[in-house]
Amino acid sequence: MQTMKNTKPWIQLTRNLSLAVAVAVVGIGDLDAKGKRGPHGPKGRGDGPGKSIAGMNPDELGALRDQFAAYQKQTAGGMRYYVDANKNIRFQHKETYESIQRSLADDRITEEEGREFVAELLAIGENAKEMRGGAAALSADQVDTVSGNISDLRGKIKKARKNDVAAEMLTPRLNRMQSRLEELNRLGVDTNKLSAGQSSSLRRKLDSLEGKEKGAKSDGNVSTSELEKLHADVRDVFKYALKSLGS
Incomplete structure (x- = not known):
């Protein structure tokens, strides 16, 4: 009997704690539902891992999907501008393009800056293509010139990038x-x-x-x-x- 009497306070305490947790959970749910301003996790923001924007499926490109993929390889991948013999400079081009896209996605640069950087990168590629002309590949001096131009652009991107974003x-x-x-x-x-x-x-x-x-x-x-x-x-x-x- 003595043991039974001693357990009652613990039972009541457990009930109180359960009620407190339930109230806290309901409160948090209400804050999310009301769109409270403040740090949101992926669930609250709707922009985190596992989330998608309805209507943004690449399949919606339809017949354009393959053409778009090919266009990305030609421009973002540098295949339009650099032949296989200059694959190292093509890789440098591709990495720079991807760096711009990552910086945009992470809000490290503005959309306007991103457009300017992409335009400059593609212009470097077009100039390299004209520079090569009918030759099988860019010469060593030409490679140095193009590589230097891309390196200068990468320096601009690095300078423009914000160090931290909330x-x-x-x-x-x-x-x-x-x-x-x-x-x-x-x-x-x-x-x-x-x-x-x-x-x-x-x-x-x-x-x-x-x-x-x-x-x-x-x-x-x-x-x-x-x-x-x-x-x-x-x-x-x-x-x-x-x-x-x-x-």
Whole structure:
């Protein structure tokens, strides 16, 4: 009997603790549901690992998917500019392009900076192609010149990169989709799938999206509701791009 009397306080304490935990869990759920501003994990942000933006599946490119993949190899991969005999410089080109994309995804550089860096990298490639002319490969001196130009660009990228970005500001999936849309715009122009007017219209939509993103990040924090709105906006731009490209 003595033992039974002593266990009652522990039973009551356990019940109280369980109730406290339940209340705390409900409270946390309410904060997420209301889109409380503050550090959000992947579940609260909707932009973390395992999450996707509805309508952003590459399969939606349809017949354009293979052409887009080939275009990426030609431009981002450097195959348009550098022959196999100059594969080292091609690799340098590819690594630089990927560095720009990572910096964009991680919010280390702005979309405007990313566009400028990509444009400069592709221009270096075009110049290298013209430099080679009808020769089988770039000469050693030409390789040094092109490699130096790419190294200079990498220095600019490094200088522009922010050292640190608050977790509340990161929108990697949104940023990656913006990069894909930039590539689709370039593809459309290069292949004449987009008229000058269509490309300009897509450019305006991308600039508008960029402005909304800046607005959402202006206070140093992107709320769940703001991120969801940005995802909806980028879906709309993606659909417009596909329609314009005839996919």
